[in-house]
Amino acid sequence: MYFRRTPRPADPTGPPRHRRTRTAGGALLGVAALLVTACSTASGSASSTTDAAALAALPKATPSSLASYYAQKPNWRSCGVPGFQCATLKAPLDYDEPDGGDVRLAVSRKKATGPGERIGSLLVNPGGPGGSAVGYLQAYAGIGYPAEVRARYDMVAVDPRGVARSEPVECLGGRAMDAYTQTDTTPDDEGEVGELVDAYRQFAEGCGADAPELLRHVSTVEAARDMDIVRAALGDRTLTYVGASYGTLLGATYAGLFPDRVGRLVLDGAMDPSLPARRLNLDQTAGFETAFQSFARDCVQQSDCPLGTKADQVGPRLKAFFGRLDARPIPAGDADGRKLGEALATTGVIAAMYDEGAWAQLREALTSAIKENDGAGLLFLSDSYYERDADARYSNLMFANAAVNCLDLPAAFSTPDEVREALPSFEKASPVFGEGLAWASLNCAYWPVRATGEPHRITAKGAAPIVVVGTTRDPATPYRWARALASQLSSARLLTYEGDGHTAYGRGSSCVDSAIDAYLLRGTPPGKGKRCS
Secondary structure, three states, rough: OEEEEEOOOOOOOOOOOOOOOEEOOOOOOOOHHHHHHHHOOOOOOOHHHHHHEOOOOOOOOOOHHHHHHHHHOOOOOOOOOOOEEEEEEEOOOOOOOOOEEEEEEEEEOOOOOOOOOOEEEEEEEOOOOOOHHHHHHHHHHHHOHHHHHHHHHEEEEOOOOEEEOOOOOOOOOOHHHHHHHOOOOOOOOOHHHHHHHHHHHHHHHHHHHHOOOHHOOHHHHHHHHHHHHHHHHHHHOEEEEEEEEEHHHHHHHHHHHOHHHHHEEEEEEEOOOOHHHEEEEEEEEHHHHHHHHHHHHHOOOOOOOOEEEEEHHHHHHHHHHHHHHHHHOOHHHOOOOOOOOOHHHHHHHHHHHHHHHHHHHHHHHHHHHHHOOHHHHHHHHHHHHHHHOOOOEOOOOHHHHHHHHHHOOOOOOOHHHHHHHHHHHHHOOOOOOHHHHHHHHHHHHHOOOOOOOOOEEEEOOOOOOEEEEEEEEEEOOOOOHHHHHHHHOOEEEEEEEEEEEEOOOOOHHHHHHHHHHHHHHHOOOOOOOOOOO
């Protein structure tokens, strides 16, 4: 699935913005994007919250075998980014065999600025899985969070194992990734199905060849246990944390494992851990359709909408445009000779669904592609989503995303025939995106490592109040997931934002921001049933 933080469709030279992500979290669209989401998203089976076992809390006492990890003290040094410090901590590669080797974790902080008494450390995670928390801290949270929050907290981030600066998983080189992202994810015949399966196999083989042992130990449960080591190293008795998108699963998992160490947790753009992959993907497909319909209604009210004058025209016309690109890609002004085909165009459109602030940019890109045969704008959106630079270098976002998703849950589909059987339900959920998202859900079938996780409920019995935030028209983490997670967590307070876009904190709602700030600064959670618009 696509559980990722909001991608970066805006001008990268502009001011930093609150960005988040995931699969069965974020929406990644080409083969790579689709691949990422597929693993952890929707499984067609209708598992309910009551069907899944609850995540068991770990013993309160720290095992002696982990004592040395919990006794670490960060050796802070300059990061090369003004105002920020960096350190490296260690965690066991395998918590069941702590003597079997370590994983190095990259940590960064910006110390509380004052005025006011320091409350403690505030960890942040932007989602993904695969988003760099350190990069997010240094580019946004450490300078863009409310001044009063930054005054009272040391702002801290740790890249989860396998991500960015923390021993990143690598799979394909730049040119191979270029080919992968352009693979057709709406196959028209058996030959194209075979090409898609081959692409998934090659991607998986590349990941397995890079770090086969690490690939077995990049689960969300292990990353949550790493956060407790970081908490201890920072000297905090409890964890205060803001997680977005997939970061909500990471935070909720921490709460389930360590309920007595929960401080003030904000889970924004929540995921439902009780759902199997196929159901997650199907829900997310419907979420993108909801967001797309909001875009369609807005588009036809603008003078530059290239997809019609009535909202019910927008979807069919975009689908027809994708079909033309499938048959004949168009120039995109790319120095490497890439053209804009259906896969990259779909990724570009989905990228803009994360943030209604990108809709004007999407209209402009679609106008250029449809009316002027120029795919540069949509290619830019797609490249931003994939975190590809002008030199064909990709961040490890897509690699880590697949690695975590495919380990956390059994694959949504095992064979192409299973995808074909599920196509009607996906296409019903989204006539525009359903087919591609269904085929994207096949990728974990070829993963070199067997999944170690299963769907589960998280109750975190005994935890302090936890704030769960849901946006009613969130494309990547549907609002129903926030309601589901809030119903599972024994101490949850659900804060609802009636609006568009992925996540809510720091995205323009003073109602949402003031409620979360009050919780972080004074420990006062929102009132029951609080809604913002």
